Amino acid sequence: MRALVLGGTGFVGMNVARALVRHGHDVAATRRARANTLFARKMGAKLLVADLDDVDSLTGAMQGREVVFHCAGYYPRYSLDPDEQVALARRATANVVQAARRAHVDRLVLTSSVATVGPPHDGRTLSNETDPMSEAARESVYFSVKEAIEQEALEARDLDVVVTCPGGIIGELDVKAGTGFVIVALAHGLLPVYVQGKTNIVDADDMADGHVLAAEAGRTGERYVLGGHNTTIKDLLLGVCEELGVRFPAWPMPLLLAGPLSTFDEMRCSVRAKGERPFIPREFVDIVRHGQWFDTNKATRDLGLPAPVPLHVTIRKACAWYERFRYIPRRTGTSSAAAKPSVPRIFAASRAASPSQADR
Amino acid sequence: MTAPSADILRNDVDEIIRRIRPDFKGEIKDADRLREDIGLDSLHAMELLSAVTEKYELDVDIEEVQEVKTVGDVVNFLTTTMG
Numbered sequence: 125m126r127a128l129v130l131g132g133t134g135f136v137g138m139n140v141a142r143a144l145v146r147h148g149h150d151v152a153a154t155r156r157a158r159a160n161t162l163f164a165r166k167m168g169a170k171l172l173v174a175d176l177d178d179v180d181s182l183t184g185a186m187q188g189r190e191v192v193f194h195c196a197g198y199y200p201r202y203s204l205d206p207d208e209q210v211a212l213a214r215r216a217t218a219n220v221v222q223a224a225r226r227a228h229v230d231r232l233v234l235t236s237s238v239a240t241v242g243p244p245h246d247g248r249t250l251s252n253e254t255d256p257m258s259e260a261a262r263e264s265v266y267f268s269v270k271e272a273i274e275q276e277a278l279e280a281r282d283l284d285v286v287v288t289c290p291g292g293i294i295g296e297l298d299v300k301a302g303t304g305f306v307i308v309a310l311a312h313g314l315l316p317v318y319v320q321g322k323t324n325i326v327d328a329d330d331m332a333d334g335h336v337l338a339a340e341a342g343r344t345g346e347r348y349v350l351g352g353h354n355t356t357i358k359d360l361l362l363g364v365c366e367e368l369g370v371r372f373p374a375w376p377m378p379l380l381l382a383g384p385l386s387t388f389d390e391m392r393c394s395v396r397a398k399g400e401r402p403f404i405p406r407e408f409v410d411i412v413r414h415g416q417w418f419d420t421n422k423a424t425r426d427l428g429l430p431a432p433v434p435l436h437v438t439i440r441k442a443c444a445w446y447e448r449f450r451y452i453p454r455r456t457g458t459s460s461a462a463a464k465p466s467v468p469r470i471f472a473a474s475r476a477a478s479p480s481q482a483d484r
Numbered sequence: 485m486t487a488p489s490a491d492i493l494r495n496d497v498d499e500i501i502r503r504i505r506p507d508f509k510g511e512i513k514d515a516d517r518l519r520e521d522i523g524l525d526s527l528h529a530m531e532l533l534s535a536v537t538e539k540y541e542l543d544v545d546i547e548e549v550q551e552v553k554t555v556g557d558v559v560n561f562l563t564t565t566m567g
Contacts, residue, residue: 165543
């Protein structure tokens with residue numbers, strides 16, 4: 125297929141682009157003019173400048189493309205102005221839909237989230253695509269934004285839209301350390317507490333392959349949960365600690381405390397510097413509060429989604445990536461530590477030329 | 485592409501740093517460390533390195549790029565890579 129990935133410099137977009145290339149497709153990906161493209165340039169996809177606020181640029185990028193993967197869903201950094209956040213998300217999605225119409229693309233694959241899937245009904249223990257989001261979850265800006273994006277895309281009846289709902293994604297190319305934030309924080313000893321709850325973790329490669337399968341075999345207007353492993357926050361952290369060889373954070377923080385703390389942290393960050401990342405992201409707390417376990421039968425049956433990568437392998441891959449690119453300290457006694465590269469020659473020369481710098 | 489002079493590279497690096505950190509008003513010196521002296525966090529530093537390597541269409545080893553610590557390192561990296 126001739127594919128275009130929107131959000132080609134982001135975590136999801138780069139993994140989807142890489143998977144498409146691996147499957148032999150002709151891939152282009154969009155980037156913002158000033159995006160960090162260090163990693164995206166390595167994916168084997170042609171990079172095109174486009175902006176979600178600019179329908180013309182989106183239309184231009186989509187020209188001649190059969191399938192568009194919208195992996196650039198609006199992500200609310202703060203929860204402080206819900207109506208504005210939802211409006212921004214809807215507007216960006218409407219622009220993508222409008223551009224897809226203009227460019228006559230055959231299919232739009234939208235990356236949503238399991239956040240849009242609610243608690244299980246009918247006595248089931250696992251949630252599936254038929255379970256609507258709960259009213260309580262809609263009070264979360266993150267959840268309501270994700271729901272608004274889905275609705276905006278699926279309301280475009282004249283367009284062939286397929287929606288994927290990945291769980292918490294862990295893996296390579298997580299440049300901004302999304303769900304993998306916990307790995308980076310644990311490695312630096314910066315996660316003294318945790319909030320216990322249900323979660324579902326999917327390997328980034330499985331998530332990306334799920335997108336390719338959704339494009340090839342998904343049914344128009346359908347949503348597919350791309351889940352990996354149903355687990356708990358505590359077990360996930362235990363797995364990460366075991367891989368990293370670090371101490372497990374001993375203190376479970378009650379949700380009653382985590383909620384107000386995350387709100388306070390958001391307010392602090394929004395006042396200090398626009399764009400600063402809260403240390404206790406509100407959406408993380410919301411995700412734990414409304415966390416579910418998921419049934420992935422629909423994606424397995426209809427898309428042919430294979431069995432997920434084992435969770436410990438996913439954790440190992442992610443840790444190795446963060447270690448390789450200096451997000452976390454080098455571990456001793458691991459294969460990656462043994463393979464630690466020497467200081468590149470150019471910097472060795474630079475330090476020799478100005479020893480005072482090297483000493484700083 | 486003909487390799488630009490070190491002065492031109494240095495001007496480009498300055499310009500990009502000031503774009504990324506518009507609130508940094510001081511003089512930018514070769515010995516300034518990107519993180520401690522200029523105040524670039526790791527994502528900002530990657531943005532800088534992305535911008536300069538993209539401008540000169542350099543296909544670089546990301547791990548090697550991440551060894552850059554100072555403004556002078558960035559210019560040396562560009563000079564060496566294009567040399």
